[in-house]
Amino acid sequence: GAVVSQHPSWVICKSGTSVKIECRSLDFQATTMFWYRQFPKQSLMLMATSNEGSKATYEQGVEKDKFLINHASLTLSTLTVTSAHPEDSSFYICSARDRENSPLHFGNGTRLTVT
Amino acid sequence: GQNIDQPTEMTATEGAIVQINCTYQTSGFNGLFWYQQHAGEAPTFLSYNVLDGLEEKGRFSSFLSRSKGYSYLLLKELQMKDSASYLCACLDSNYQLIWGAGTKLIIKP
Numbered sequence: 542g543a544v545v546s547q548h549p550s551w552v553i554c555k556s557g558t559s560v561k562i563e564c565r566s567l568d569f570q571a572t573t574m575f576w577y578r579q580f581p582k583q584s585l586m587l588m589a590t591s592n593e594g595s596k597a598t599y600e601q602g603v604e605k606d607k608f609l610i611n612h613a614s615l616t617l618s619t620l621t622v623t624s625a626h627p628e629d630s631s632f633y634i635c636s637a638r639d640r641e642n643s644p645l646h647f648g649n650g651t652r653l654t655v656t
Numbered sequence: 657g658q659n660i661d662q663p664t665e666m667t668a669t670e671g672a673i674v675q676i677n678c679t680y681q682t683s684g685f686n687g688l689f690w691y692q693q694h695a696g697e698a699p700t701f702l703s704y705n706v707l708d709g710l711e712e713k714g715r716f717s718s719f720l721s722r723s724k725g726y727s728y729l730l731l732k733e734l735q736m737k738d739s740a741s742y743l744c745a746c747l748d749s750n751y752q753l754i755w756g757a758g759t760k761l762i763i764k765p
Contacts, residue, residue, distance in 0.1 A: 545727070547698075584757045634699075642687055642747060644689055645753060648698060
């Protein structure tokens, strides 16, 4: 149980274009979803927290107009990287939980390369 | 401030036992998680402790002492596939997850 599906696994896009990443909880209702970014050999960095039906809470330094998060249902959250630049190339990972003290279950991540 | 400390890197031998320590200082405490992350992959959940004591799950065990702000992850009968980073994370009073920087475990034959 507790499977989180993230799609796509990897994407290459041109600078200036937008990329949408989907995160789905397959067998539980995710009241909260989290989006992380991880650069090579670095720690996970929380970008934003989203609760179903409300606006995402972004961490300091993360541009909300650049990284658009939508959590429209209890099983789906999307992250759209708008006007991507090479410095946005990274490993983006979503995670979800059904209750506050539940473990976070992670998607497999999306490796984004902006050329 | 909130802080989680764990060693940056550890080395152990295949077949041996290794203990990865984690100390934490958080605003309130609602539990501690251990995750495993292989290079280039997303983290996977290993264990959750909210009460003092040892939780055993196969080759892996996790221990918590709330009074000491301390936990450890114990890995027995180490296998080469156990080479990974091990992340300690705490839930604070607001159920925010505070992450440690991770411990890179290197297993040698």
